[in-house]
Amino acid sequence: MNGFAAAAAAETSGNFQRARELYLQLLQTEPRNAAALHRLGVVELRLGRSGEAVALFQKSLAIAKNLEVYLDFGVAMAGLCRWDAAATVYAAALRVAPESVDARYGLALALHSQGRPQDAEPHYRRVLATHAHLGEVHNNLGVALFSLGRTAEAAEAHREAVRLDHGDSTAWGKLGVALHGLGQVGEAEAAIREAAGLAPQIVENWYNLACLLDADGRSEAAVAAGRIAVALDPAGPANWLALGNAAQAADRRQEAWRAAAAAVRLTPSDPAARNNLANALRSLGRLWDAVAEYRAALALQPDFPVAEVNLALALSILCQPEDALTVLRGLIARQPLSSDAWLRMGRVLVEAVRPDLAVAALRTAVAIAPGDPEPHADLAMASTMCDRSAQSAEACRRVLRLAPDHTAALGQLIHQQRALCDWRDLDRLEALLLQRVRDGADGVSPFELLSCDSTLADQQAAASRWAAAKSRDAIPAVRPAVSSVDRCLRVGYLSSDFREHAMGHLMVDALETHDRSRFAITAYSTGMDDGSALRRRFERSMERFVDLRRHSDADAAAAIAADGIDILIDLTGFTTFSRTAILAARPAPVQVNWLGYPGTLGASFVDYILADPAVILPGEEMFFSERVVRLPDCYQPNDRRRAIADATPSRADCGLPEDGFVFCCFNSSYKLTPALFDGWARILTAVPGSVLWLYAGNPQVAANLRREGEARGLDPRRLVFAPPLPHAEHLARHRLADLFLDTLPYNAHTTASDALWAGLPVLTRRGTAFAGRVAASLLLAVGLPELIVDGRDDYEVEAVMLARSPDRLRALREKLARNRPTCPLFDTPRFTRNLETAYRAMWDIHRSGSAPRHIAIAADGTAGPVETN
Structure with missing residues (x-):
């Protein structure tokens, strides 16, 4: 056996070290032996000595242009991720052997790996012209086409790959991604699940499945897939981001926060990860922490519109409207056609009770994105606040043309048409709204049902869904321990209407006549100070008058809880400027719905509703989520000091006939x-x-x-x-x-x-x-x-x-x-004594450890239980 044959035999048997020694011995006597240089290069490559292999391939090719050497040289360059060099080598191989499929495929892979899919495509296709049975090539062609945005062609290429090799998990996974890009969600999911079944250890399959399910609104299933992805690759930040997004959508707030925090730990310089962490913190009510993370994201990427809009949202929730507007103005200065920025600005201005400016901002949002129903819906709301009912109604009609199932817009349209006494098509619209309530639709304002031919069951159903939506982000308030020596019952009244308002005129005298020796009264105002005499009267008549308008819901609830309020009475209900989330935080152990809203709030966090025997009949308790407390005369207080002007205008002054009824x-x-x-x-x-x-x-x-x-x-x-x-x-x-x-x-x-x-x-x-x-x-x-x-x-x-x-x-x-x-x-005074008896009865039930129950206040001022069917 000659030297070359002996070296080749050692190489073939896998004894690469012996083969190396023999090839070197041969080259000492035959230094220009091209074949020996080539094979020694292959052996060096097998031994992990890429640099030596490259030098040997170059020497061999300098002696003879051999296809096999070029091909092995190309493999060496690819192994070193030197794709530009690999492409050069494979191109040279094609000059030697233009019909070489291996060289053609190698060149396609090298060009593709350089980020040149458009250059790789024709080479993939040349390979497939003669070797259509190669599923791997179809699969790589599909990857190139997908990156070029030719998704339908990519899907067909991947389909052919899995047809040729049904067990190719990579091809199934790529097919699923392409089909998802085409909106074929069912087929995409099936393909990705096939890939995961064939190769359950491949993290990419579970990541893709989590993203698909989350985008399809199946957040719980997405969470399950995301958990597998992070278990397989806990060092992959993208997996944590996918899990965090799915958990956020599934309202798994703690898990979303943990996942987002893990992604940030792995990639602290990723602004998108910071933004996601901020979103998770915001949903947990940790608003200032969220603001810090949004600002960190923007420090990493100053031009980050999503984070800027989110930051403005967090600041608005914190009742920092000027800071929110500053952020949005900066974004709009750079991107004046950002409909999201104008929409958020409109919402901030609505929350800040600056409706005229809100209308202007929302009109801009509508002009930029006329096909998006949400700016129209917000414009309708802002217009209502400006008493522009016709403009509001027209905006609602536009919403319904764009999104016929937009129930909130339907309800508001009905209300605005009623406000205008525009009764065209009103019967049909009301019937449609009531049917949606009965079908379980969300988004129906309970207040809008009161003027319709609705039943108590309709009103309760709408209220329950509305309260659930409004209280979704509420964070429980921490209440101090009740003092056993303080016998004065601490009562808080929560309202946006301590001003020149119908509720204000009714309530003020009752609040003034509370027995201060037995009740400590605090007013919590969430509405504007209109500067009226009635507002000043409220402020003078309370032991404490606390303005919470600039407090976030969480901060307002915390302030009420810190005051040790025993019974909190909500006087706003579901009317304008209600702050349901404050009640949802449970700042007081006993919470009461009274006066502002004539119906149930449908909320588990409100214990009682104050009524009388005329407004809630015996046997109707089942339609109220609260326990019913019936006062003996009338549930409505009145002001004995309500002034009536001395001068009476003439009928002529008022446009009335002198005679006639x-x-x-x-x-x-x-x-x-x-x-x-x-x-x-x-x-x-x-x-x-x-x-x-x-x-x-x-x-x-x-x-x-x-x-x-x-x-x-x-x-x-x-x-x-x-x-x-x-x-x-x-x-x-x-x-x-x-x-x-x-x-x-x-x-x-x-x-x-x-x-x-x-x-x-x-x-x-x-x-x-x-x-x-x-x-x-x-x-x-x-x-x-x-x-x-x-x-x-x-x-x-x-x-x-x-x-x-x-x-x-x-x-x-x-x-x-x-x-x-x-x-x-x-x-x-009689009314207030009965009211105080009701409060005492509620508190005694609470102090006894019993659940709230229906109560009747008798005409003699005593309290008793109510028997219900």
Whole structure:
């Protein structure tokens, strides 16, 4: 056996060290033996001596241009990741052997690895032209095509790869990614799961599966896949990011935070990881920590719009609107066409109660992204705050054209059309809204159901879903231990309406008359200071008046808890500027829904609702998430000091006829309905010369109602409209009316109290829900039950009879005048003593360790349990 043969035999047997010795011996005698130089280079490569191998290949090629040497030389360069050199070598090989498939494929791989997929593609295709059975080549062609954005072609290439080799897990995985890019989620998932089944140890498959499932909204399944990915490769930051994103979507907040924190530890200089960590911290209520992480992300990448918008959101939640606006202005200065930035700016301005500026910002967002429903929806809300109901309604219609299932926009459209008395298509819209509530849709504001023909069950369902959504991010407040020596019950009143507002007029006297020897009263204001005399009166009448408007929900709850409040009463409910998340944090051991919202809050974190026997009937407790506490007379307080201007305007001053019966209704326009107006038209027709005096702060309301009146055969002059006036003057003009006609399904509440206080009888029709029974409660408490009717026909007949019976109407006025000084409705000290009895009963139940239960306060001021079916 000659020297070369002996060396080759050793190489073939795997004895590379012996082969090396023999090739070296041969080359000492034959230094230009090209074959020996080539094989020694291969042996050196096998022994991990790449540098020596490269030198030997070069020497061999200098003697003879041999294809096999080029191919092994190319492998050596690829092994060193010197793709440019590998490409040069393979190109040289093709000059020697243009038909070499190996050289062609090697060149394709080298070009692809250099980031030149467009140059690699034709070489892959040349290989496949003669060797179409090579699944690996199809797979690599697919990878190149995918990176070139030719996703459909990539998917076909990967399909061919798995057809040729069904067990190729890599090809299955790449096929899944391509199909996901095409939006074929089901097929993509099947392909990725096939890859994971064939190669469960490959982390890429689980990472891709986690991303696909998360994008498809299946967050729990995505979390499971993400956990496998991080278990297989805990050092891979992308796996932690995928797990964190899935956990965040699944509302697994602690796990999302841990995953995001792990990603940041692994790649502290990655701004995207910092942004994700900040998002996780924000969802945990750690807002200042979130702000720090957003700022860290922006320090790493100053031009990072997503982080800037998120930072503005966190600052807004922290009630730092100016800081949030500064961030957004900087972003908009660089990217004036960022719809996300303009949208967030609009939201910040809405939360800061600067609606005019919010409208301007949101109009810009709409102009930039006219096909996105969210800017239109926010524009609708901001327009409402500016009393631009027509603009709000049009924005809602645009939302519904873009997103027909947008239930919140549907509800708001209905409310704005009601506010405008624009009743076109209203019956159909309301029926659609109620059906969505009954189908379990989210996003329906419970307040918007009160004016619809909704049931107590409808209202409870909508309230429960609304409360759950509003309280989702609430962080439990830490309460101090209750002092055993402090016998004074600490009561907190939470409201956005300690100002010139209907609730303010009702509440102020009751708060002033609390027994300060037994109750310590704190007002927690979350609304604006309007500078009114009523606001100053609230501030003077409380032991403590705490302005929480600039506090975040979490900080506000923490402040209330730190004060050791025993019973917290929410006076806002689901009306404008409500802060449900404060209640959700449970800052007080006993929490009560009262006065601001006539219905259940549907929340597990509210224990009681204050009512009376007229507004919540026996047996209806099941429709209230709270336990019902019935006060003996009326659930509504009143202000005995409510001023009525001395001067009464003339009928001519108010546009009323000197003669003729004046029916009036000063309710908000959204409480008027087409069916109600039908009845009013029949009443006016039956009482010649009569007029209907209505409140209309918006000129469009008057125009619409005149049109509706004409459609019912009424002379438009029989509708007279009252403009806004200061409260004392508004009360004084009630003296010009003869009878107040109430609305249904949403009664007059404060408006009815105003009328009765001013001496004007109110005719009401009793409804089927809390909001439709308030006027009946008021009339019972003022001693005028004869003005309560149950049916539509009875209501219309009674209105006509009273208009035709001046003596009877005069007797009612005289009875109201006699009752007013002593009746329960306006006996605020009596009301407050009953209220305090209710608070004591609630507290005694809590202190005993018992669960909240229904309570009835008797006329003698004692409290007792209520038996329910």
